[in-house]
Amino acid sequence: MTLDDLIQRPQYSVPQQQKEAALLAELTRLSNHHRERSREYARLAEVLFPGSADPSSLAELPYLPVALFKERLLSSVSEKEVFKVLESSGTTAQTPSRIVLDIETARLQTVALSRVMASVLGANRLPMILVETPDLIRDRRQFNARAAGLLGMMNFGKNHFYALNTDLELLLPQLKEFLHHFGSEPFLIFGFTFLVWTRFYQPLADAGLDFSNGILIHSGGWKKLQEEAVSAADFRAALKRSMGLTKVYNFYGMVEQVGSVFLEGDDGYFYPPNFADVIVRDPYTYKELPIGETGVLEVISALPRSYPGHCLLTEDLGVIHAVDSSTSNRLGKAFSVLGRIPKAELRGCSDVIAAKEGR
Amino acid sequence: MKVEILLPHQRMIEIEELRSLLFNSPAAEPFNESAMNASIDLSRRIFQDQQARSYPELLALAFWMRKVEILQLHKQFCSLELNNRLLAPRGLVFHMPPRNVDTMFVYSWLLAALCGNRNVIRLSPQLSESGRILLRLLRDTLVAAAEPIRNSTTIISYGHEEEPTAMLSALCDVRVIWGGDQTVSTIRRSPLAPHGKEITFPDRYALSVIQAKAYGELTKDMRDSLADQFFNDSYWFDQMACSSPRLIVWVGDEPQTLAASADFFPRLAECVERRRYLLPPAAAMQKLLYTCSSILDYPVSSCRQFKGLTVLTLESLSGFQRNHPGGGLFFEARIKCLTEISSVLERRDQTLTWFGFAPDELFALARNLNGRSIDRIVPIGQALQFHRFWDGYDLLQEFCRCIYIESAPLQSLSPASKRDCAFA
Numbered sequence: 001m002t003l004d005d006l007i008q009r010p011q012y013s014v015p016q017q018q019k020e021a022a023l024l025a026e027l028t029r030l031s032n033h034h035r036e037r038s039r040e041y042a043r044l045a046e047v048l049f050p051g052s053a054d055p056s057s058l059a060e061l062p063y064l065p066v067a068l069f070k071e072r073l074l075s076s077v078s079e080k081e082v083f084k085v086l087e088s089s090g091t092t093a094q095t096p097s098r099i100v101l102d103i104e105t106a107r108l109q110t111v112a113l114s115r116v117m118a119s120v121l122g123a124n125r126l127p128m129i130l131v132e133t134p135d136l137i138r139d140r141r142q143f144n145a146r147a148a149g150l151l152g153m154m155n156f157g158k159n160h161f162y163a164l165n166t167d168l169e170l171l172l173p174q175l176k177e178f179l180h181h182f183g184s185e186p187f188l189i190f191g192f193t194f195l196v197w198t199r200f201y202q203p204l205a206d207a208g209l210d211f212s213n214g215i216l217i218h219s220g221g222w223k224k225l226q227e228e229a230v231s232a233a234d235f236r237a238a239l240k241r242s243m244g245l246t247k248v249y250n251f252y253g254m255v256e257q258v259g260s261v262f263l264e265g266d267d268g269y270f271y272p273p274n275f276a277d278v279i280v281r282d283p284y285t286y287k288e289l290p291i292g293e294t295g296v297l298e299v300i301s302a303l304p305r306s307y308p309g310h311c312l313l314t315e316d317l318g319v320i321h322a323v324d325s326s327t328s329n330r331l332g333k334a335f336s337v338l339g340r341i342p343k344a345e346l347r348g349c350s351d352v353i354a355a356k357e358g359r
Numbered sequence: 360m361k362v363e364i365l366l367p368h369q370r371m372i373e374i375e376e377l378r379s380l381l382f383n384s385p386a387a388e389p390f391n392e393s394a395m396n397a398s399i400d401l402s403r404r405i406f407q408d409q410q411a412r413s414y415p416e417l418l419a420l421a422f423w424m425r426k427v428e429i430l431q432l433h434k435q436f437c438s439l440e441l442n443n444r445l446l447a448p449r450g451l452v453f454h455m456p457p458r459n460v461d462t463m464f465v466y467s468w469l470l471a472a473l474c475g476n477r478n479v480i481r482l483s484p485q486l487s488e489s490g491r492i493l494l495r496l497l498r499d500t501l502v503a504a505a506e507p508i509r510n511s512t513t514i515i516s517y518g519h520e521e522e523p524t525a526m527l528s529a530l531c532d533v534r535v536i537w538g539g540d541q542t543v544s545t546i547r548r549s550p551l552a553p554h555g556k557e558i559t560f561p562d563r564y565a566l567s568v569i570q571a572k573a574y575g576e577l578t579k580d581m582r583d584s585l586a587d588q589f590f591n592d593s594y595w596f597d598q599m600a601c602s603s604p605r606l607i608v609w610v611g612d613e614p615q616t617l618a619a620s621a622d623f624f625p626r627l628a629e630c631v632e633r634r635r636y637l638l639p640p641a642a643a644m645q646k647l648l649y650t651c652s653s654i655l656d657y658p659v660s661s662c663r664q665f666k667g668l669t670v671l672t673l674e675s676l677s678g679f680q681r682n683h684p685g686g687g688l689f690f691e692a693r694i695k696c697l698t699e700i701s702s703v704l705e706r707r708d709q710t711l712t713w714f715g716f717a718p719d720e721l722f723a724l725a726r727n728l729n730g731r732s733i734d735r736i737v738p739i740g741q742a743l744q745f746h747r748f749w750d751g752y753d754l755l756q757e758f759c760r761c762i763y764i765e766s767a768p769l770q771s772l773s774p775a776s777k778r779d780c781a782f783a
Contacts, residue, residue, distance in 0.1 A: 040655055047654045047662050065648045072655070283640035285666050286647075296640065315644060344639030346459075346597040346685045 002026075003302050006274040007112050011119045012265075012330035014274050016323050019332065020058055023277055026302045027061055027310060028054070034308040037076035041308035059279050059288040063298050063311035066256050069097040077102045077306045086148065088255040097256055102306035109259030110155070112303055116261055116273045117156050120249055121215060127182035128157025129175070129214075131191025131200045133164045146192065152258070153190045153217065163200065170203045179209060186213050192220035193250065197230060205242045212244035219251045219261075223339065232268055252337050256309050260301035262335075265328030269321055270335050276301040278335055280320055281313065294319045294338060315341050362523050365482065366498050366514035374526050377515070381479055381530060386448040387507035389475040389759065390433045394511075397504040398469055399426045404496045411496065414489045416595060416743075420462045423745060424469065432473065432747065436755055443766070446759040448475035449556065450532035455524075455546065457537045458483045460596055461490035465497065466745045467535055468512065474758040478512045479527060486516070525549040533758065536560065558757055560750050563601035563709035564681040567592075567739060568697060570715025571611030571619040585714060586626035588740030592712060594636050595743055599685040602710040602735070602742045606679075606690045608700055610715075616693040620672075624689075628665035631687065636667050638686045649684040656680075657690075676703040697724055704732035709750060712739045 001022040006014070014022070032053065035042040041064075045052060049062040068074070075082070081102045088097040101109075130150065137147045154160060161178045163171055189211070191200060196218050216239065222232065230238075232250065239245040252270050253261035262270040262278065272278050279298040280289045289295045297318040304310045317338040324331050361371045372380075387394065405411045405421035412418065422428075440446050452471040456464035464480050471478055486494065494514065501509055517523050528534055528549040536543050537560045551557060567589070577585065593603045607623075609616035638646065650669055653659055658674035673679065673692045694700060697720055711733050713721065721736050734751040737744070747755045 044651055044654055047659055048650070050661075065644060065651060067644070067648050068651050071648070071652060283643060284637060296644075313644075313647070315641075317640075341640045341644060344641040346599045346642055 003108075003275060006302065007108075007115055009274055011116055011273045012271055012332055015331050016333065019274060020277070023275070023300065023302060024055065024058055027058065027300065030302060030305070030310050031055075031061055033305070034076050034310070038074060038308050040072065040074050041076070058277060058300055061300070061311045063313050064308065066097070066254070066312045066314050069099060069256055069307075069309065070095045073098050073100065074308050075100040075306065076308055081306070083306075086255055086258065099256055099258070099309065100307045105304060105306040108303045108305065110152075112259040112273070112275060113152060113261065114155070116263055117153075117217070120217070120247070120263065121156055121188060122186070125156060125158040126186055126188040126215070127159040127178070128154070128161065128188040128190065129178060130154070130157075130160060130162050131164060131189065131196050131218075132162055133166055133168060134162045135166055148255075148258075149219070150190070157188045157190070164195070168195070168199050170199060172203070172207070176209070179211075183210060183213060186215060189214050189216040189245075191216075191218055193218045193222065193235075194220060194224040197225055197228075197235065201239060201243070205238070210244050211239075212246070214243075214245050215247040215249070216245055217249050217251065217263075219253065221337075221339075226339070236268070254299070254312075254314070256312055257299055257301045257304065259303050260299070262299075265330050265334065267327040267334065269328065270337065271328070271330045271332050272300075274332075275303065278318070278320070278333055280318055280335070283317075283341065286313070291320050291323065296341065297335075297337065317341055360520065360522050362515050362517040362520075363484075364513065365494060365516050366512065367501065367510070372515075374523055377513075377523075378526055378530060381451060381477070381513065381527075384477050384510065385507075386450055386477055387475040387511065389446060389448060390436055390473055391475065391507060393505040393508040394473050394475070395429050395433065397500055397508045398424045398429050398473065400503065401465075401496060401500040402426075404500060405493075408492065408496060411489075411492050414492070416460075416462050417489055417493065419743070420465055420493075420745075423466070429473075432755070435747070436473075439756060443764050445762040445764055446474070446756075447762050448477075449758060449760050450476065451530065452476045452478050452533045452535060452758065453527045453531035454478060454480040454535045455537060455542075456480065456482070458485070459487070460537075460600060461487045461493060463537050464490075465493060467537065468497075470747060470754045471533070471535075471758045472508060472511055474755065476511075476533070476758055479531070480512070480514045481523070481527070482514060482516045484516050484518055521549065528555070531555060533558065556757075558752060558754075560601070562681075562707065563750065564606075564683075564707045565602045565604045565710035565712065565742060566606040566608060566708065567604040567712045567714075568608045568610055568700065568716070569619065569623075569713070569739075570697075571609050571615035573715025574619040574623070575615060582622065583626055583629075585739060586623060586630050589627060589712075590630040590634065590636075592740060592742035593689075594631070594634070594687060597638070597642070597685045598683070598687055600743060603685075604710070604712055604742060605683050605688070606692065608676075609691065609693045610695070610697050610700075611693075612695065613693070620691055624663060624665070624668065624670050628668045631665065631667040636687070638667055642684070642686045645684045646686050646688050649688065653690075679703065681705075681707050698727065700724070701727050701732075704728060706732060708732045710735045710737065710742055712737055712742050714739045 003026055035045055045062040052060055052062050055061050083101050083103045083106050086099040132150055136150060163175055165171055236248050239248055250264040251261045260276045262272055265271050277300045280295040281298055282289050283296050294317055297314045297316045299314055300311050318335050320333050320335045322334045360374050364370050364372050402421045402424035405417050454464060454467045456467055468478050468480060524546060528551050533556045534551060535558045536546050539562045543559045543561050609619055653671055659671045660674050661672045663670040667687045669688045671690050673690050676692050747753060
């Protein structure tokens with residue numbers, strides 16, 4: 001199977017063993033491609049992973065810590081081939097990741113994302129509610145990964161309706177109008193998890209509106225919702241109960257591997273698409289962990305051509321629940337993301353007071 | 360503005376009140392009995408405390424404050440008072456110990472207090488568990504102690520506010536800043552009194568030198584023991600103490616140094632395993648990130664990874680920077696003879712731990728560096744062992760004023776010469 005086959009085939013349809021064989025061949029080629037074109041990647045692969053030019057499993061492929069893209073601009077294309085440089089949103093205090101894209105990689109990302117979304121949205125563009133304010137993409141100075149994500153998702157919809165105003169308040173009359181026009185056929189809702197919960201679900205909880213034809217796709221992590229003690233199960237149950245919304249899909253993805261998103265199945269687990277995979281590593285030794293054990297997530301994607309981000313060790317903890325035994329009609333690895341690795345501070349002599357200045 | 364007093368009694372206090380409190384209290388005679396007894400008592404209390412006993416760094420502190428050590432210090436102090444010289448306390452010492460090496464404030468306090476000074480210590484509001492234990496034991500000690508040590512010490516706690524720091528800086532006779540470069544710069548915005556003196560402990564670096572041939576001649580047991588000592592030096596404070604070695608330089612010819620390195624690190628890895636040292640995953644991630652940066656920035660020829668231990672081999676030390684993530688990451692390099700190391704050492708390098716060298720080689724190195732670098736040269740295993748000589752200071756001396764007394768009368772005024780005067 002070539003990369004095109006993996007992208008074009010129905011997603012989640014390739015048994016894990018077959019998929020791993022195809023990905024291993026593809027990613028070994030890809031690793032060699034990056035070794036030839038990125039001096040930094042070649043050096044890291046050689047010193048950190050000696051003898052990894054001919055790996056016998058995906059876990060043996062060299063991987064880079066995802067935060068390295070915050071420290072370095074790693075590129076596998078010449079300057080004139082650069083189509084654009086993506087930056088992660090991050091907070092103001094953090095250095096953003098910078099990801100170099102050429103036309104080919106950008107195209108692969110777009111095609112791959114549409115194939116993943118097609119698996120839950122079907123082939124046609126659907127009327128779309130954006131749980132966002134139009135200001136997000138209007139203000140180009142703040143154009144970041146959140147805006148880029150929104151623009152990317154807008155491709156899968158039509159008749160776009162921004163459900164929030166500048167102050168992030170729900171535009172209820174306009175929303176009712178949207179439902180009146182489009183509510184009897186499938187329609188798409190997209191937003192960041194926290195906004196969906198606080199700015200969409202909460203004001204609508206007792207409104208008695210019918211969203212049963214809606215398909216909600218959301219992302220952005222649970223950190224803020226955990227603070228409000230809302231679990232993924234609570235989230236789904238609440239949306240179903242008060243809005244009739246049953247098709248709810250969270251996804252896990254990152255700016256360092258755009259297009260390669262892990263979309264939630266009906267069982268609430270994430271699944272890698274055909275052209276990507278996930279490995280759980282021991283947080284102390286980075287050895288691959290078996291099914292059921294919690295560790296650091298490594299994400300693998302066959303898409304990145306213009307930058308060596310095809311195997312990335314994330315800063316997220318996760319666990320693989322099952323392989324090819326889906327309760328969701330999907331093949332491959334079913335996994336959960338359990339949040340960020342908890343922050344730790346080492347001891348030492350420094351920083352009586354300087355900590356204030358530093359962060 | 361108010362700050363919290365932690366010792367003698369926990370309460371909130373206005374800065375002005377704190378000022379008058381500290382302003383009025385007198386200094387004491389150096390090595391007065393009450394001070395020496397309090398040190399010995401604190402040592403005993405640490406040894407006997409169920410909670411304290413589980414922290415090796417507290418036990419090391421207690422060991423350092425035992426009676427024999429204090430008597431030894433007293434003897435050393437007396438030997439500083441030569442013919443015409445009397446040592447007197449400086450007055451009020453303002454200590455700003457590091458946030459994360461919890462035992463440091465006691466070392467700093469003890470030397471100043473033994474010298475007869477009054478002390479005010481600022482602790483971070485985020486006190487660690489072992490810090491809290493120490494504070495409790497110190498409070499118990501002082502409550503039970505006699506005057507003048509009993510009321511010699513005030514411990515306060517506040518955040519990053521400048522106001523209390525400014526007041527105490529202007530008031531004190533000595534300001535002691537244990538902390539990084541940035542801390543020192545920040546605190547220096549608060550001026551001292553014109554006569555005030557400052558002792559700073561900025562960011563420092565430590566490294567080890569090992570004579571490969573001598574290492575090769577050790578028995579297996581002795582090599583394990585050396586690895587064990589090295590483990591204590593480097594892992595106790597997650598390799599983040601200033602004096603924890605981060606670079607190992609093997610001295611000898613190529614086959615000897617390669618063999619020594621290949622033998623040593625697996626033994627160290629065994630120690631890490633046996634002592635169940637676990638680096639928090641977030642710190643391990645930082646370490647991996649730093650490893651990647653190092654591979655890109657330095658001539659790293661190989662990276663050996665064990666559980667809790669990463670070894671990066673450098674082809675050369677030129678351009679080598681001293682920043683470091685801690686948590687069990689070591690650079691190693693090879694040189695032919697010890698003197699070669701001089702060219703790569705710099706101001707920031709504080710501690711050099713060694714194995715397998717003769718005294719004259721070590722003294723020759725120090726003479727050759729001539730104060731440009733390195734303040735301590737100690738055997739592997741003693742990197743963290745606190746001493747009155749630290750960072751190039753003799754703290755016993757630094758905490759005292761040196762009073763010069765010429766007690767012989769002027770020749771011309773002596774009774775024998777008075778007559779001469781009268782004649783004139």
